[in-house]
Amino acid sequence: MTDKQLRVSKIENGTVIDHVHGGQALNVLAILGIDGSGGEQVSIGMNVPSETLATKDVVKVEGRELSQDEVDVLSLIAPDATINIVRDYDVVEKHRVDRPENVTGVLSCPNHNCITNADEPVETRFAVLRDGVRCEFCGQIVREDIANHIGGE
């Protein structure tokens, strides 16, 4: 199976997220809030050989075109990801993820004394720094293992 086939051949309409670092595919879905309950057909390739990365993951979401804002948050865990919008089996748009200024409702704050971990009606909000993220409520900075903090309800 060629790399091209792997990326696009089995999806008619939707989004292919390619060049995700090996092992991060499930985190990509978690960040995007895709858990299958919305009815989308989702396929995942994990630890696929890659020319640019040693191994990569590929996520294909059938029937849903993800917007730039939706995918930019992936830059936190998949900075090299490429986004392919597919219509009628053709890639009609291809773009990279950009680092957003902040991410809302995606990450939980690791500071147990942060107000966002209390039972309050507030979504988490993190400013995106050069080398990590920072809770906009308590100021906590997270640089390592950001994927461990996915889940910002």
Place this chain on the structure above:
Amino acid sequence: MRHDHLLTANQLTREDIELVLDRAAEVDANPASFGQRHAGTLLGLCFFEPSTRTKMSFEAAMKRLGGDVVDMGSIESSSVKKGESLADTVRVVEGYTDALVLRHPLMGAAKMASEFVDVPLVNAGDGAGHHPTQTLLDLYTVRENAGLDDLTIGIMGDLKYGRTVHSLATALTNFDATQHFVSPESLKLPRSVRYDLHEAGATVREHTDLEEVLPQLDVLYVTRIQRERFPDENEYHRIAGEYQIDAETLEAASDDLTVMHPLPRVDEIAPEIDDTDYARYFEQAHNGVPVRMALLDLLLEDSA
């Protein structure tokens, strides 16, 4: 003031700080002229943690501006005990008052609360986060005694959890100040404050021993090392004892040294220092009223 709320010291520019301190100096010079400035204004006090100085000085400040306060009281006697969220509490109290003062044990509480109200909200301490009004009165005291530029200040004690330290260190980056941080290894500044100081290009030095730096200081800001930060009682006594000052300690200091403390103190500063020219911590506490009068005056002026 350009701000609707005062939440952290990070939001304060040099211009903001000087505006408040200059207004506080006007209050100090002629308190009577501010006596009816905010007649009929009600300030809501929401203290989810114990407080003596901060709460009383806000109350005194509002009353000396001609207004009054309504106090949520202790959480044991409030709806919080019934499980009410902070977001709901402040939205309710907002309807009774013209401005809110909030103290809460969780970091970021004031920031969150401010997103639910339209009246000015002042952070009076949020856990180990910030305490910006303490910083304003600290800066007022520093300016009166040593000046805020060409300043060499030592900040000693619990730098990790001390919210007055976090706010003061951040605010001082607006001035030409060299900051020496003196603490045990386990209570050094947290990563978030280091980040802010680094981003601001502040001149910062860290020490575990006050002797290394004491002779060059214009101001020594002492904070309390709390017993609960140490799992072992003996360890607490051994370490806390190294960060206490007495007359003998200060023999190595400049004659012009200003010693400050946000209070309450336990035994960080020996009582024998109280009557010396070094001691400015009671003056510092008294400055809480004119500085908070100035702050409330500016916030209410803009929200009117």
